[in-house]
Amino acid sequence: MSRIEFDRVSHDFGAEPIVDGVSLSLTEHRVGIVGANGSGKSTLARMINGLVTPKSGRVEVDGLDVARRGREVRRRVGFVFTNADNQIVMPTVREDVAFTLRRHKLPAEDAAARVEATLERFGLTALADRPAHRLSGGQKQLLALASVLVADPALVVADEPTTLLDARNARLVAEHFAALEQQLVVVSHQLELLDDFDRVIVMESGRVVADDEPLPALAAYRALIG
Ligand SMILES: Nc1ncnc2c1ncn2[C@@H]1O[C@H](COP(=O)(O)OP(=O)(O)OP(=O)(O)O)[C@@H](O)[C@H]1O
Numbered sequence: 293m294s295r296i297e298f299d300r301v302s303h304d305f306g307a308e309p310i311v312d313g314v315s316l317s318l319t320e321h322r323v324g325i326v327g328a329n330g331s332g333k334s335t336l337a338r339m340i341n342g343l344v345t346p347k348s349g350r351v352e353v354d355g356l357d358v359a360r361r362g363r364e365v366r367r368r369v370g371f372v373f374t375n376a377d378n379q380i381v382m383p384t385v386r387e388d389v390a391f392t393l394r395r396h397k398l399p400a401e402d403a404a405a406r407v408e409a410t411l412e413r414f415g416l417t418a419l420a421d422r423p424a425h426r427l428s429g430g431q432k433q434l435l436a437l438a439s440v441l442v443a444d445p446a447l448v449v450a451d452e453p454t455t456l457l458d459a460r461n462a463r464l465v466a467e468h469f470a471a472l473e474q475q476l477v478v479v480s481h482q483l484e485l486l487d488d489f490d491r492v493i494v495m496e497s498g499r500v501v502a503d504d505e506p507l508p509a510l511a512a513y514r515a516l517i518g
Contacts, residue, residue, distance in 0.1 A: 294354050294368065294447040294475045295319050296340055301349035302498075303335055310335050311346065312498035318477065322469075324486030324506065325479045326513050327495030333451075333479045336495065340449050340477065341369040354446065370445035370474075374452040376432035377425065385427070385435055386411065386420040392443045406442055414438040414468065430461025437468055447475040454482055483510050 296318040303311040311332045325333045338344040339351045342362040351358040353365045373379050382388040389410055393403045411417045414434045419427065424435060433453060440448065450469070454462035466485050469476060478485065486492050492509035494502035494516065502512035 293319055293321060295352075296447070296475075296477070297350075297352040298336070298339070299350045299352070301336075301339065301346045301351060303332075303339070303344060303346045303348075309498045311339075314349075314498070314500055316493065316500065316503070318475075318491070320475075320490035322476045322478070322489040322491075324489045324492040324509075325477065325495060326481070326483065326486065326492060326510070328517060331495040332498040333495050337449050337451050337477060337479050338371075340447075341366050341371050343371070367443075368446040370440035370443065370448045372433075372436055372440055372448065372450035372453050374455050376429075376436035376456075379436045379439065380424045380432065383423060384421055385416055385424050388424045388435060389416075389439050389442050392439050396443065410438050410442040413441075428461075430457050430464060433457060433461065433465050434468070437465065441472075445474060447477070448472060449477045451479045452481065453478065454480065454485060483513070486510065 298314050298316040301311055301314045302309055314336065325337065327333050335344050339346055339358065340353060342358045342365055345359050353368055356365050358365045380388050382391045386407060390407045411420050414437060416435060416438060419431065427435060454465050457465060480486060486506050489506050492504065492506045493500055494509055494513045496516060502509050
């Protein structure tokens, strides 16, 4: 497993603090982050791969300071966004999965084999030559996941990956998450997605207000939001 360290991390976008003195050491296989709208979850998640650099404190992934060694960190961290449209960059499904590997300097045959195996794993083989932007919402989210996982990142961070999906597709994506061997950090409002996680962090106004196994942490969150 990887190790994510937040050491007295704070951030704001000008006015009030959005992340306020957070220290966490995340080593569990699957970690969920919950909290009300605007509580700072996405900002915290985005710090793990340097999409947001904290104004103070330090974030490390496997001992690498994200602010200084962003490129190495981003090779280790796969980030899945809420809206797969923001992540799909190539015209077809196959090209989009292959695009992730462009900087990996793999022999062309190895890269192609990896792409095909990943398409197969996510049930996308039959759609490989289709225009990526015309897939259904669920298929797009699977493509986004495939395009991240083809590079075999050490850890995966996902920001509300099932929010835009119907129940069936959300379940399908959740099943793929459950099967991941990598460390996984998921921000979600869909609390049942986190039921069998190893640890759940509850955020409120930029602070960690509960940090426990899912049952007690989610109970604390439900009590918090009434
Ligand atoms: N780039 C930005 N510039 C200005 N303000 C921002 C930026 N990103 C986030 N914010 C603000 O920071 C606050 C926290 O946002 P964040 O997305 O981290 O919360 P969240 O807990 O993930 O919320 P949600 O559940 O609604 O996604 C919000 O008020 C948001 O408007």
